[in-house]
Amino acid sequence: MQSSWPEAGTPLDQVSTPMPVIDEDRLEANISRAQAYFDQHGKGLRPHIKTHKIVAVAEAQRAAGAIGINCQKVSEADVFAQAGFEDILITYNILGAAKLKRLRALHERVPRLSVVADSTVTVDGLAAAFDTARPLTVLVECDTGGKRCGVQTPEAAAALAAHIAAAPSLRFGGVLTYPAAGGAEAVEAFLRRTMALLADKGIDCPVRSSGGSPDLFKAHLVPSATEHRAGTYVYNDRSMVRAGECTRADLAMHVLATVVSRPAEDRAVLDAGSKTLTSDLLGFSDYGEIDGFESARIVSLSEEHAVVDISACREDFPPIGGQVRIVPNHTCVVSNLFDRMVFHRNGVVTRVEDVAARGTVW
Amino acid sequence: MQSSWPEAGTPLDQVSTPMPVIDEDRLEANISRAQAYFDQHGKGLRPHIKTHKIVAVAEAQRAAGAIGINCQKVSEADVFAQAGFEDILITYNILGAAKLKRLRALHERVPRLSVVADSTVTVDGLAAAFDTARPLTVLVECDTGGKRCGVQTPEAAAALAAHIAAAPSLRFGGVLTYPAAGGAEAVEAFLRRTMALLADKGIDCPVRSSGGSPDLFKAHLVPSATEHRAGTYVYNDRSMVRAGECTRADLAMHVLATVVSRPAEDRAVLDAGSKTLTSDLLGFSDYGEIDGFESARIVSLSEEHAVVDISACREDFPPIGGQVRIVPNHTCVVSNLFDRMVFHRNGVVTRVEDVAARGTVW
Known part of the structure; x- marks a missing residue:
């Protein structure tokens, strides 16, 4: 009852967020x-x-x-x-x-x-x-x-x-x-x-x-x-794009998140916080990039919320309930937060794998 | 086989690190x-x-x-x-x-x-x-x-x-x-x-x-x-001490870590990295405080290593193999990384509890 992982065949827009997914x-x-x-x-x-x-x-x-x-x-x-x-x-x-x-x-x-x-x-x-x-x-x-x-x-x-x-x-x-x-x-x-x-x-x-x-x-x-x-x-991940080792077209991990609040004109709030993305900056000044909304900036995280400055794209940014895809700064630490990982092909879930070596104690 | 949690009665200095423990x-x-x-x-x-x-x-x-x-x-x-x-x-x-x-x-x-x-x-x-x-x-x-x-x-x-x-x-x-x-x-x-x-x-x-x-x-x-x-x-946690809401004597969580390297005169390396402490700074400029070695500074984390500047306490700092206790900047995110939590009284393990609501998916 505690966890409901998506089944194969589920479209990503029906996956409950926050959720990292692998292409x-x-x-x-x-x-x-x-x-x-x-x-x-x-x-x-x-x-x-x-x-x-x-x-x-x-x-x-x-x-x-x-x-x-x-x-x-x-x-x-x-x-x-x-x-x-x-x-x-x-x-x-x-x-x-x-x-x-x-x-x-x-x-x-x-x-x-x-x-x-x-x-x-x-x-x-x-x-x-x-x-x-x-x-x-x-x-x-x-x-x-x-x-x-x-x-x-x-x-x-x-x-x-x-x-x-x-x-x-x-x-x-x-x-x-x-x-x-x-x-x-x-x-x-x-x-x-x-x-x-x-x-x-x-x-x-x-x-x-x-x-x-x-x-x-x-x-x-x-x-x-x-x-x-x-x-x-x-x-x-985002740090690898910056390093020139890959392009955005090579990003296999995205973190699906939902807009849960638009409390002020320039602010949106997502359901992916530090317990999803971690606080790893890796030299960036914000906590990940929102696919298709590169002018939006994830300016702060609390544990289950991301606060996004949408002043540069407020008209285009998705409304409350809309789903976005975050490119994490650092994939390795995101993997470490989830017991299972969801894979997809062309936006449809293919399988869910155990992150078997996560949380192991020496 | 993957995980070996300590049994009740185990002294903390025999607990395999890195490990958060609750007093x-x-x-x-x-x-x-x-x-x-x-x-x-x-x-x-x-x-x-x-x-x-x-x-x-x-x-x-x-x-x-x-x-x-x-x-x-x-x-x-x-x-x-x-x-x-x-x-x-x-x-x-x-x-x-x-x-x-x-x-x-x-x-x-x-x-x-x-x-x-x-x-x-x-x-x-x-x-x-x-x-x-x-x-x-x-x-x-x-x-x-x-x-x-x-x-x-x-x-x-x-x-x-x-x-x-x-x-x-x-x-x-x-x-x-x-x-x-x-x-x-x-x-x-x-x-x-x-x-x-x-x-x-x-x-x-x-x-x-x-x-x-x-x-x-x-x-x-x-x-x-x-x-x-x-x-x-x-x-x-460390942020609560800074806020004046508690003293160091009220810190119930410490993270046990081991000195795994002393590669240079002013540098020690611990086995608690961002997959143990997270990268949460909460306004601090370093990643936690080492109990009894407040002049040592955890200057950087990689996933399974903490790099410590020990220039101010290099003679006193524990040698390779020695155990230290870290006061984390933020307890809530440390809890979220471990499937179980070890409790102790006066340095002896009393029980191990499931972090039952960790990793649950909506």
């Missing part, structure tokens, strides 16, 4: 286009499932040619392991007895499981939790400008790689970077220098993994990388 | 203090369940003396109706055939159900969906400075009230305001003027409902209001 054709095109680019450049594409958290979408990415998947949490990886995924990289420092125990159980079931580390603390915890009978593959996370996690220099990367290689219960798998800033040249320089240092030590570095959807179609500018990790490209 | 003693004290204030002033307190979405917490609020509950969605109200709540106010313009059908089914089961409207479009939709055998109670939502929904003047409020009163399938229940700005005087003036206009028309206005946790302990400054709606006071 099947655009989803397929986004998966194909990215995979074709990586195939052309002879590089592996490893989709990050954080964007969709849906088994069927990851299966489509794998069927297109993805070399494996990327998860951020052990509990997410569990979901995909149960669905039969055999190559899973968890790009996180995994710490603490409870998570290490679950990671070990996961390692028993996944043929090719790997994780990352950026400190000896993380590496030593992993080393103690695994054994020589079945060593765990560990990559070194490198900070090439993202200023999040990661060792700071190629020298530190090589030293940590040697520390991993020296642990009998671990296997050094390579290096990884999340280059949110710094550009391709900085990433390439970091990787090259690290590979040279590792060669001097006689340590093989089979995987060099770059990442990020905003850099997806620039991945060939990092020739030393063997694979690239990306999530957002599968749905795309 | 039972502070929760009880927050409920008691607010109820005592309203009892003292002879005014009704109607808790908004959006903050917790948990049946057991609403039951504690009701047991303390709450006159009923406030929901924002029909689907949320369903959850509480099934749990036996008999007085539910849904503070939303409900539009569209699907939602009206569910609202009608809800009305069959809830002895005292009421909704709000701020336009004749909403009222006419409600009027057509209900019938004279069991009229639905409708309040007029008024904008007294919040600049969200609501009629703009007392004259408009009285006119819409008359429109409701004229519909045989509806009953005019009173007026409602969400005074996010404007202050008590503006709210009182709006209510008084509206009541006078309604008296002139011979329309009874039994309920005058004010709202907002930041104004909770100022509710007596609006003597015309018969009841007050508030959510956040039950847990409190």
Whole structure:
């Protein structure tokens, strides 16, 4: 009784709002286009499932040619392991007895499981939790400008790689970077220098993994990388249009919303608030773009309301009860708010999928 | 296998992070203090369940003396109706055939159900969906400075009230305001003027409902209001401390997080990102406060990471693997991210409750 998801065949204008919806054709095109680019450049594409958290979408990415998947949490990886995924990289420092125990159980079931580390603390915890009978593959996370996690220099990367290689219960798998800033040249320089240092030590570095959807179609500018990790490209969002990585015609996710109030001449209120869109701005000054009403601005959100400044389009803007489609600033966080996701083709619902890896606890 | 929630008796330092936790003693004290204030002033307190979405917490609020509950969605109200709540106010313009059908089914089961409207479009939709055998109670939502929904003047409020009163399938229940700005005087003036206009028309206005946790302990400054709606006071958060409505000793929710990286001298990284804390700033320039390390600043979030500037406390800040407690900027949105909520007393888990009204779809 609590939830009423639309059935296949329902036209989108009869879907109860607020509701994110995924365009099947655009989803397929986004998966194909990215995979074709990586195939052309002879590089592996490893989709990050954080964007969709849906088994069927990851299966489509794998069927297109993805070399494996990327998860951020052990509990997410569990979901995909149960669905039969055999190559899973968890790009996180995994710490603490409870998570290490679950990671070990996961390692028993996944043929090719790997994780990352950026400190000896993380590496030593992993080393103690695994054994020589079945060593765990560990990559070194490198900070090439993202200023999040990661060792700071190629020298530190090589030293940590040697520390991993020296642990009998671990296997050094390579290096990884999340280059949110710094550009391709900085990433390439970091990787090259690290590979040279590792060669001097006689340590093989089979995987060099770059990442990020905003850099997806620039991945060939990092020739030393063997694979690239990306999530957002599968749905795309307003931030990806701004980055020039896609056009509006490639936006697979929209959020359906209803005009619930027109309280003042220049103000409309929608039923999609921060519990639908999140407050992620990603550098924008408003909370999403309303398809077909680009001069309207979503100026504030409360939990279940969006306040829209319609001063530039007040005559054209839909009346109370009308439905609009919002292009979210950031798709990955919208997925994380809904237990299921509605798909459609040409405006008619095709299926509803569980967002199976949402809300999982380590 | 996907989720491992802690069992009763587990010490918090063994709870896998990131995880919001609720202090039972502070929760009880927050409920008691607010109820005592309203009892003292002879005014009704109607808790908004959006903050917790948990049946057991609403039951504690009701047991303390709450006159009923406030929901924002029909689907949320369903959850509480099934749990036996008999007085539910849904503070939303409900539009569209699907939602009206569910609202009608809800009305069959809830002895005292009421909704709000701020336009004749909403009222006419409600009027057509209900019938004279069991009229639905409708309040007029008024904008007294919040600049969200609501009629703009007392004259408009009285006119819409008359429109409701004229519909045989509806009953005019009173007026409602969400005074996010404007202050008590503006709210009182709006209510008084509206009541006078309604008296002139011979329309009874039994309920005058004010709202907002930041104004909770100022509710007596609006003597015309018969009841007050508030959510956040039950847990409190960083924004409530700033508003002066509580102290740090009244914070019932903390988010447990682990230091997963210390990549640079002035930077630590926690495992609580925007999928745990959300990006809600509520006017702050950082994403939460770390208990005991107030000089540390959570300067950015990605989905599963918080980047912390520890330049002012780098010697004292916990090492990799250490646990910290974050005071979230905004509790209501954190609740909305987790399927279950962990409660504790003196640092030991007491129970885990379903966040039953999270993720419900209209």
